[in-house]
Amino acid sequence: MSGEAFNLLSVLLGLLLMSTQTTDAKISEDIRCKCICPPYKDVEGQIYKQNVSLKDCTCLHVVVPMPVDGKDVEAYCLRCECKYEERSSGIIKVTIIIYLSILGLLLLYMVYLTLLEPMLKRRLFGHSQLIENNDDVGDQQPFANAHNVLSRSASRPNMLNKVEHAQQRWRRQVQEQRKSVFDRHVVLS
Amino acid sequence: MDGDAASSTGATPSEEINGTGNLMDFLDEPFPDVSTYEDFHTIDWLREKSRDTDRHRKITTKSKESYWELIKGLLDAWSGWVVMLLIGMLTGTLAGVIDLAVDWMTDLKEGVCLSAFYYSHEQCCWTSNQTTFDNRDKCPQWQKWAELMTGHSEDGGAYVLNYFLYILWALLFSFLAVSLVRVFAPYACGSGIPEIKTILSGFIIRGYLGKWTLLIKTVTLVLAVSSGLSLGKEGPLVHVACCCGNLFCSLFSKYSKNEGKRREVLSAAAAAGVSVAFGAPIGGVLFSLEEVSYYFPLKTLWRSFFAALVAAFTLRAINPFGNSRLVLFYVEYHTPWYMAELVPFILLGVFGGLWGTLFIRGNIAWCRRRKTTMLGKYPVLEVIVITGITAVLAFPNPYTRRSTSELISELFNDCGALESSQLCDYVNNPNMSRPVDDIPDRPAGPGVYTALWQLALALIFKIVITIFTFGMKIPSGLFIPSMAVGAIAGRIVGIAVEQMAYHHHDWIIFKNWCRPGADCVTPGLYAMVGAAACLGGVTRMTVSLVVIMFELTGGLEYIVPLMAAAVTSKWVADAFGKEGIYESHIQLNGYPYLDVRDEFTHRTLATDVMRPRRSEPPLAVLTQDSTTVEDVETLIKDTDYNGFPVVVSRESERLIGFVQRRDLTLAIKTARQKQEGVVSSSVVYFTEDAPQVAEACDPQPLKLRRILNLSPFTVTDHTPMETVVDIFRKLGLRQCLVTRSGRLLGIITKKDVLRHMAQMMNQDPESIMFN
Numbered sequence: 014m015s016g017e018a019f020n021l022l023s024v025l026l027g028l029l030l031m032s033t034q035t036t037d038a039k040i041s042e043d044i045r046c047k048c049i050c051p052p053y054k055d056v057e058g059q060i061y062k063q064n065v066s067l068k069d070c071t072c073l074h075v076v077v078p079m080p081v082d083g084k085d086v087e088a089y090c091l092r093c094e095c096k097y098e099e100r101s102s103g104i105i106k107v108t109i110i111i112y113l114s115i116l117g118l119l120l121l122y123m124v125y126l127t128l129l130e131p132m133l134k135r136r137l138f139g140h141s142q143l144i145e146n147n148d149d150v151g152d153q154q155p156f157a158n159a160h161n162v163l164s165r166s167a168s169r170p171n172m173l174n175k176v177e178h179a180q181q182r183w184r185r186q187v188q189e190q191r192k193s194v195f196d197r198h199v200v201l202s
Numbered sequence: 203m204d205g206d207a208a209s210s211t212g213a214t215p216s217e218e219i220n221g222t223g224n225l226m227d228f229l230d231e232p233f234p235d236v237s238t239y240e241d242f243h244t245i246d247w248l249r250e251k252s253r254d255t256d257r258h259r260k261i262t263t264k265s266k267e268s269y270w271e272l273i274k275g276l277l278d279a280w281s282g283w284v285v286m287l288l289i290g291m292l293t294g295t296l297a298g299v300i301d302l303a304v305d306w307m308t309d310l311k312e313g314v315c316l317s318a319f320y321y322s323h324e325q326c327c328w329t330s331n332q333t334t335f336d337n338r339d340k341c342p343q344w345q346k347w348a349e350l351m352t353g354h355s356e357d358g359g360a361y362v363l364n365y366f367l368y369i370l371w372a373l374l375f376s377f378l379a380v381s382l383v384r385v386f387a388p389y390a391c392g393s394g395i396p397e398i399k400t401i402l403s404g405f406i407i408r409g410y411l412g413k414w415t416l417l418i419k420t421v422t423l424v425l426a427v428s429s430g431l432s433l434g435k436e437g438p439l440v441h442v443a444c445c446c447g448n449l450f451c452s453l454f455s456k457y458s459k460n461e462g463k464r465r466e467v468l469s470a471a472a473a474a475g476v477s478v479a480f481g482a483p484i485g486g487v488l489f490s491l492e493e494v495s496y497y498f499p500l501k502t503l504w505r506s507f508f509a510a511l512v513a514a515f516t517l518r519a520i521n522p523f524g525n526s527r528l529v530l531f532y533v534e535y536h537t538p539w540y541m542a543e544l545v546p547f548i549l550l551g552v553f554g555g556l557w558g559t560l561f562i563r564g565n566i567a568w569c570r571r572r573k574t575t576m577l578g579k580y581p582v583l584e585v586i587v588i589t590g591i592t593a594v595l596a597f598p599n600p601y602t603r604r605s606t607s608e609l610i611s612e613l614f615n616d617c618g619a620l621e622s623s624q625l626c627d628y629v630n631n632p633n634m635s636r637p638v639d640d641i642p643d644r645p646a647g648p649g650v651y652t653a654l655w656q657l658a659l660a661l662i663f664k665i666v667i668t669i670f671t672f673g674m675k676i677p678s679g680l681f682i683p684s685m686a687v688g689a690i691a692g693r694i695v696g697i698a699v700e701q702m703a704y705h706h707h708d709w710i711i712f713k714n715w716c717r718p719g720a721d722c723v724t725p726g727l728y729a730m731v732g733a734a735a736c737l738g739g740v741t742r743m744t745v746s747l748v749v750i751m752f753e754l755t756g757g758l759e760y761i762v763p764l765m766a767a768a769v770t771s772k773w774v775a776d777a778f779g780k781e782g783i784y785e786s787h788i789q790l791n792g793y794p795y796l797d798v799r800d801e802f803t804h805r806t807l808a809t810d811v812m813r814p815r816r817s818e819p820p821l822a823v824l825t826q827d828s829t830t831v832e833d834v835e836t837l838i839k840d841t842d843y844n845g846f847p848v849v850v851s852r853e854s855e856r857l858i859g860f861v862q863r864r865d866l867t868l869a870i871k872t873a874r875q876k877q878e879g880v881v882s883s884s885v886v887y888f889t890e891d892a893p894q895v896a897e898a899c900d901p902q903p904l905k906l907r908r909i910l911n912l913s914p915f916t917v918t919d920h921t922p923m924e925t926v927v928d929i930f931r932k933l934g935l936r937q938c939l940v941t942r943s944g945r946l947l948g949i950i951t952k953k954d955v956l957r958h959m960a961q962m963m964n965q966d967p968e969s970i971m972f973n
């Protein structure tokens with residue numbers, strides 16, 4: 014049921030990521046020129062970084078202050094390797110935040126399904142309902158009383174009922190899958 | 203495949219009652235029509251193909267009528283490319299999300315970035331100017347947990363606290379992963395490739411490529427990889443890509459209603475999955491062709507390539523690693539290799555083959571134990587225990603503490619003057635004046651020897667722990683761990699050869715190609731060759747492996763060493779057992795997968811395999827015009843066969859055709875509901891004209907000719923089984939009828955063929971579980 018929501022979310026995510034990439038002006042922090050210079054004579058190895066663009070990414074521009082003088086500058090710069098690097102901090106931020114929110118939502122839903130819902134149902138409907146379905150009593154797994162709720166639902170064909178039906182059907186499917194994979198070890202051993 | 207997707211465009215019963223619009227139709231249960239298959243059954247490839255040809259012919263004839271029909275015809279032809287485009291985009295996006303999230307969460311076990319919590323270690327220190335040459339990763343913005351909590355950073359207490367928190371984070375991640383899998387999508391566990399292979403060969407597993415499986419697999423894959431377990435994300439990415447493929451198939455009725463066409467799209471989606479996992483589009487297509495797909499027509503080749511390219515391009519646009527590379531271990535050196543080095547390369551190939559055999563046997567034994575004993579009853583506990591053991595053993599060794607991808611990247615790298623890691627601690631000549639990447643061979647410093655010890659320990663650890671990790675109830679792949687094992691072994695061998703070449707450069711073997719002061723041996727290349735050998739030994743890939751490896755490295759000059767190692771490892775591994783890890787898992791689960799690579803060379807005949815055997819009850823048949831509705835219903839209730847042959851009469855037993863169980867059940871049910879005068883004693887007839895009504899008050903006969911398949915495949919009883927197996931394989935049959943001089947003798951189903959083949963190979967024929 015929330016599969017459709019996921020569809021929408023994934024398309025939105027894709028668009029968002031694309032747009033972040035193209036509409037963000039190049040934040041100056043997101044580009045850099047990194048020059049790695051190995052030890053030379055008595056100067057030890059150093060790393061120089063500066064937020065310059067590609068055309069300024071040379072040893073002479075970035076390695077300031079120059080640790081050697083005059084004649085040695087060329088020899089020193091020959092050993093250094095300067096690389097231009099780009100990243101997109103916007104995309105990283107958006108991705109991590111979206112991922113954490115999806116993870117958080119799933120965890121909340123999982124806690125609701127495993128802990129809160131059986132408690133609520135037991136409180137609302139009493140013990141008589143549980144005794145009706147003998148094969149589900151003692152089944153500690155989530156969605157255990159899916160059949161229960163399905164049979165009890167009224168035959169009013171409105172949208173809320175349809176959603177409830179779809180959810181119960183999904184739960185039954187997951188229950189079946191769980192039986193095949195975890196209990197009978199038929200698939201995916 | 204997902205039960206939630208609406209597959210019918212006709213009016214469903216509930217729609218007729220409600221009169222509601224089509225918006226909420228996806229919530230309704232799909233109306234079971236004659237085109238849907240049951241769960242855990244094989245599809246009928248010939249029927250799917252003929253239905254697609256019918257559909258295409260209808261569209262072509264209609265497109266001549268008007269311009270609108272012509273446009274619809276063009277849209278239908280283009281729908282395949284649209285689906286590929288969408289699959290590539292979504293797969294690339296998801297792979298980018300997974301890569302970024304894994305990067306961040308892996309570093310979360312050790313510390314946190316104070317300036318912005320969503321940055322990983324490398325990203326946090328990106329702009330800092332306080333990184334030094336020796337400690338490129340140290341910057342004040344990123345602090346380890348002990349430093350953050352107590353302020354100390356270097357003493358024993360801080361080490362213990364870091365250790366403890368590392369274990370805690372690892373346990374938390376893996377517990378969340380296994381709980382989510384268990385509660386929401388149990389099909390999201392494991393690698394996915396064995397099941398996808400079976401699905402692509404025609405098997406139906408409903409829900410395996412569903413939306414919840416997609417969501418949970420993506421989310422829990424990040425958690426599983428970040429928890430430090432010895433698993434990779436490439437296999438699960440193929441599953442994720444196939445789920446995306448299935449998702450977009452449901453948008454177009456051309457693919458959603460035809461299981462055969464859907465599998466073409468899934469083959470292409472698998473190629474896109476490997477493409478984003480390795481940054482290797484061509485390798486992805488070849489992987490799909492060689493490993494995953496069953497039928498691979500040329501049209502699928504071009505479309506797979508398109509999907510793989512779109513996926514790679516989307517991933518590049520997201521740019522997770524900040525350098526426009528696609529994969530973490532992309533190396534770019536071009537130092538040449540020498541003919542004499544083929545000897546250690548072939549040795550590495552032998553190692554890869556031996557390790558592959560060891561891994562497959564160990565892993566299958568462990569998985570079988572998990573399937574049959576009490577071990578399988580505690581999946582969550584098993585995951586937590588394995589994670590705990592992995593974390594406890596991995597933290598002390600700096601090579602196992604970091605993520606496996608980073609380890610492989612460091613091992614593949616050549617040691618230039620710019621590297622300062624322990625592995626590159628060579629004794630440098632201070633007056634050296636060569637340019638940066640042509641460093642001659644140098645003697646190893648103490649750092650290298652320490653690194654060798656640690657690498658050897660890491661190798662043993664990884665070899666043992668991966669056997670227990672692959673196959674647990676969380677998403678797990680095995681490409682990266684295999685490559686890690688091979689890379690470690692290769693690097694150790696490479697350093698050994700390098701030091702031997704330096705210290706004994708006057709030996710005959712080295713004298714010709716290794717002058718002192720020249721750069722002879724590149725240990726990084728040995729690591730690559732080792733990685734290829736081990737991966738080939740486990741999965742038995744050939745061409746796709748070599749192509750993936752050289753797309754990873756960009757070095758065409760290394761094809762020959764890679765091929766030598768891959769071929770050697772495959773030969774050595776095949777000497778011990780013919781199946782790779784995926785085929786072994788298929789066999790373990792008993793899926794009805796008829797491998798195209800197995801050769802059947804026994805001299806049995808069709809009559810030896812067909813059912814019914816001598817001791818069994820006779821074949822359940824329907825007659826052409828003398829069975830009643832009640833007889834048919836009893837037959838359906840009492841037996842569980844998938845179909846029934848139709849003969850002229852019980853005396854002559856001449857074959858007319860074959861009717862499927864599902865079609866029969868539905869037809870009788872609708873006839874009883876809709877048609878007038880059909881009762882239990884009505885006669886069912888399959889001929890063109892109704893049988894003669896004996897008396898005027900006899901009930902109305904029921905014509906079921908439209909569900910009869912008039913061209914079932916038949917072989918004679920003396921057909922050699924070799925030919926029968928070939929027919930099953932090439933045409934994708936589910937069952938085949940056996941006749942002698944025109945009379946029906948028996949039936950051979952795919953399950954019978956598989957059992958017979960298992961019996962011939964001295965395996966347990968009862969392990970074939972599905973039909």
